[in-house]
Amino acid sequence: MPGLIQSVERATAVLHLLATRPEPVPLSEIASALGLAKTTTHGLVRTLVAVGAVEQTADTAGYYLADDPFGARKDRWDVNEVRSRAMNWTDALAARTGMATQISVLRGREVRIVHDVLAAHGDGLVLRTGKSVPAHATAHGRIHLAFDVHLARELIASGLPAVTHRTITDGAQLARELAAVRDSGWACGRGDLEADVATLAAPIRDQGGSVMAAVGLSGEIDEVCTRSGAPRPALLDNLIAAARSISRSMGHGQLQ
Structure with a gap:
């Protein structure tokens, strides 16, 4: 049986973490909680923002789960x-x-x-x-x-x-x-x-x-x-x- 895909596991872990937090979570805190390098965490979070599953605060200080993370992305393209x-x-x-x-x-x-x-x-x-x-x-x-x-x-x-x-x-x-x-x-x-x-x-x-x-x-x-x-x-x-x-x-x- 093929092994699990690590990047998918990590992205899912980010989603689970954000889903448990009532307030936006800073990038450094996400990295620390998951035991990941900050650069790796930034790549994961940036991708999740791009696909509409995660949103970033206006001051870019934290991240939070989108209201409908698995909904249609019809309004996300220019x-x-x-x-x-x-x-x-x-x-x-x-x-x-x-x-x-x-x-x-x-x-x-x-x-x-x-x-x-x-x-x-x-x-x-x-x-x-x-x-x-x-x-x-x-x-x-x-x-x-x-x-x-x-x-x-x-x-x-x-x-x-x-x-x-x-x-x-x-x-x-x-x-x-x-x-x-x-x-x-x-x-x-x-x-x-x-x-x-x-x-x-x-x-x-x-x-x-x-x-x-x-x-x-x-x-x-x-x-x-x-x-x-x-x-x-x-x-x-x-x-x-x-x-x-x-x-x-x-x-x-x-x-x-």
């Missing part, structure tokens, strides 16, 4: 940074596929389009920069919901309003769809946001592997999907390649 790093890839994706392309982030129970590139025939598309749409009613949203199970459960419990006659409004059906998204690594929506438009999306991941955004494309249903309803392979391949490239630019998969 939207401008996401957009600037993704723009070249979305522009290229639009040029290769002839489809309108978008970058989205999760905001509350909706997804917000933070960048879009329109195809020549895409002037009427809803997915434009600055637009927010229901998370359950587009491929972009289902990418985000698939990796934010807590939010998905909240949405299902509160009801899923119809946007078109093809919108998924049944909670069990949406849950199955999200499980399929987690397995495949992509999502496809057919007429669920706009009756004659299909959307296709894939996740953008940060350095730690969390889904921070989604990249997608959209067009008329018969342009995006085959007669069977499956995404056209060339479009899907180009989309996944773009998602992986953008993720790499955000540090995903890079050795430390």
Whole structure:
């Protein structure tokens, strides 16, 4: 049996320590309590702050457990940074596929389009920069919901309003769809946001592997999907390649 990973053990020990303290704990006290070098402790705590599990006081004198240390990290990334790093890839994706392309982030129970590139025939598309749409009613949203199970459960419990006659409004059906998204690594929506438009999306991941955004494309249903309803392979391949490239630019998969 492989041995335990020491850095994970140490990070967990930091979390347990902070969870027992009512006040912020100085770095030196954390190091002393765990019997670790201060430099090692600083690296552990800095990483835990970066992933949202630990927070630092305004005067930087101490650390404390975040209110929701294992909750979604959707508000921890700079939207401008996401957009600037993704723009070249979305522009290229639009040029290769002839489809309108978008970058989205999760905001509350909706997804917000933070960048879009329109195809020549895409002037009427809803997915434009600055637009927010229901998370359950587009491929972009289902990418985000698939990796934010807590939010998905909240949405299902509160009801899923119809946007078109093809919108998924049944909670069990949406849950199955999200499980399929987690397995495949992509999502496809057919007429669920706009009756004659299909959307296709894939996740953008940060350095730690969390889904921070989604990249997608959209067009008329018969342009995006085959007669069977499956995404056209060339479009899907180009989309996944773009998602992986953008993720790499955000540090995903890079050795430390």
